[in-house]
């Protein structure tokens with residue numbers, strides 16, 4: 001592998017992986033999922049899933065990528081050839097690449113809305129900013145044309161970066177922008193805690209209320225853990241292919257996971273104090289939650305509109321650095337397989353994803369009443385990808401690395417001490433796949 005296909009340094013890989021992990025999933029999705037799923041019970045299961053399922057699976061993905069040094073599909077193929085395993089393992093990568101494309105189709109719609117909020121400046125002197133905010137969102141959601149416009153803008157930028165090449169396109173930009181985003185979210189959280197109801201927020205988020213634990217809450221928390229960590233579909237595996245040879249996976253994974261979880265929790269602390277302080281806002285708002293809430297917080301802040309613009313710029317960048325990693329596995333695969341130019345592949349893929357995205361756009365308006373088994377196009381796609389495709393992908397990744405790869409290889413790559421290694425193996429072989437299976441069974445037969 002040539003040098004231009006390796007991240008410049010260990011920290012570039014960490015930032016790129018964190019760039020993939022930290023995105024709308026943390027700042028937009030986590031708070032609304034917590035809000036619609038009963039608060040602390042969801043948070044608790046989510047944290048558990050991050051630790052016992054997410055951590056070992058993320059490490060396994062990086063390991064496979066680093067070993068194969070190719071697109072996820074071909075890295076899986078190489079591993080199965082080298083260790084005399086069945087060739088079926090590569091289909092894990094194929095399903096993942098498709099999951100990425102499907103997720104991107106609706107991710108782009110919400111990222112587009114985040115883009116549009118860079119230009120959403122509330123007029124001064126509003127008597128009821130919350131009402132204004134809710135109406136503003138409803139207006140965007142009701143307009144297919146506006147949504148299509150912003151979805152297109154987002155897809156074009158994503159495709160341009162991926163077409164240019166991941167290392168060149170993102171290595172540099174994430175190193176600068178991710179730290180600014182972290183800092184900003186912390187500042188917003190401090191401000192919200194000062195002006196809003198932080199006590200109620202802390203109880204809502206952290207005081208376990210087991211009565212709220214339902215199969216739906218549990219499977220959604222697991223799906224959210226997969227989605228937020230970008231695991232189960234090969235995104236992190238694709239980035240792992242460019243990791244410097246000497247970088248040890250054990251520590252790296254810890255850092256990425258801590259960063260990702262930290263941003264999600266801080267996003268919750270930034271949003272809920274405002275919601276609890278405001279009778280016109282509801283924790284059950286669903287996907288519109290941050291779009292209705294945060295502008296209200298910014299409104300009451302001196303120079304609020306400037307903060308709001310900066311915040312939505314940062315959020316859009318976080319979304320972009322995740323979107324890139326959703327598109328990369330399919331692109332890298334096609335590039336190896338078809339030998340076409342990267343730019344052409346990305347162009348064709350981009351248009352296909354754009355078209356699928358229309359289905360999610362119409363779920364807000366023209367097709368909002370069209371439902372199959374209670375799902376709109378958008379909520380169905382969201383459920384299928386997060387709650388089924390990613391966990392199934394993760395399940396098999398855990399099986400592959402935990403049961404079929406030589407222990408020595410894993411030991412060398414992780415670079416951790418013996419006792420950590422033991423618990424790691426135990427989790428990877430039994431706990432992670434076992435919990436995924438149990439959660440599936442529980443949600444089906446309940």
Ligand code: PHE
Nearest residue numbers: 021023024025227228230235
């Ligand atoms: N983790 C990203 C986010 O939180 C979304 C994502 C999912 C990216 C799966 C890549 C793979 O926004």
